[in-house]
Amino acid sequence: MQTSQRLDQQQATENRRRELLEAADRVVLRDGPEASMNAIAAEAGITKPILYRHFGDKSGLYRALAKRHTDALLDNLRTALDSRSARRDRVEATLDAYLTAIEARPQVYRFLMHPTEDADAEKGFDTRRYSAPLLRRLGEELAKIIAERLDLGPNGEELARVWGHGIVGMMHAAGDWWLAERPCERGQLVAHLADLLWGRLAAAGDVPGSPGF
């Protein structure tokens, strides 16, 4: 009968796809995001056209690859956010989880955050096409959580989305810089960022004689 046949086939190609993604992963981890399709195909023991059949084009492959890692990272962050403790502790745990992840595997992180652009550019320039997909997704995800757990009054939906993207951006930029310069311990960075979110910027005093801030 052909229906279970079809299912077998479907599963087979999905397995194949998974294998290819794992090979691509190895190459990207080794060579960075600029890995060529040829190199990836070679690692998988095959040649280019098969990759193209499975993933359409390079950005397709990279999207699939990014999804895997993003899903994994999001899981980590969610469990950190769901720990049963005070809000500040949860926020710090989440920041820490993110920083731990990018510290442990900077190549993956670089790949996710600075992807090679699609560059099809269909019509003029579509701004939404040109942003790091991980950033956006994290932002939306955080926005959802904020919106459903915090009482932000009217306009809360909008506020939550702005905050979601803003916080994720803060975390990303600070993490990026920290990873490059290593100016302090991870725990320090987490504390500093939490302080910022907790309004210490607004509360700080001016330096006497300065034009003020």
Add this chain to the structure above:
Amino acid sequence: MQTSQRLDQQQATENRRRELLEAADRVVLRDGPEASMNAIAAEAGITKPILYRHFGDKSGLYRALAKRHTDALLDNLRTALDSRSARRDRVEATLDAYLTAIEARPQVYRFLMHPTEDADAEKGFDTRRYSAPLLRRLGEELAKIIAERLDLGPNGEELARVWGHGIVGMMHAAGDWWLAERPCERGQLVAHLADLLWGRLAAAGDVPGSPGF
């Protein structure tokens, strides 16, 4: 005499360089950051090798181009930060200046924020090579201002740097998302972000029955 000669010549090549940069600017504004060296050369009415003589390689040209725009943007932000008013007003003015800039010229913004990577990758992967130069520079600049104007106690230097990069990242990510989705007016976005920096996240109440945040 050769000394004034030398000066004339030097100025001449600098003028030429400026012309080339302006041509490159036009192309990048038209075609986006993926503009080819050929296209830029054509726009300037010349051919590739001259570009390479002036700028070394593509990333050299792009660095020069980015510097112009970054300088201009930084000027705007600085004057916004220097306005004589309450801290919150100044912060909002700065956010607004940034958002106005990226709104007015999204192509420039895209070029600055999502640059094509250097990818020489000398030794393994040097993380600091792979980040948007504008973000870093803005972060450092803001850190300097924060450090010199706010009294942050011991560790203030480090705190200021973390905050500088964090705030810039927040502004960037939120702006990026806002530019793509246009979920609200600019003024709204500014207010929301300022609220976040002013600690409203910490102060908000839990939704009753939620796992908390």
Add this chain to the structure above:
DNA sequence: ACTGCGTGTTACCGTAAGTAACAAGCAGGT
């Protein structure tokens, strides 16, 4: 006249993305 230097060219190389076009294995139906 010769030298030096900056401007400009054409023609080329290497590499990478992406695409035919074709070959082989393996179901199932007749």
Add this chain to the structure above:
DNA sequence: ACCTGCTTGTTACTTACGGTAACACGCAGT
């Protein structure tokens, strides 16, 4: 047995881009 259709795989190609070599012109100053 034979054909059909589908998936997997190949080789060989095109196109485009970054970058470079080699050469030619113009134009100061000695």
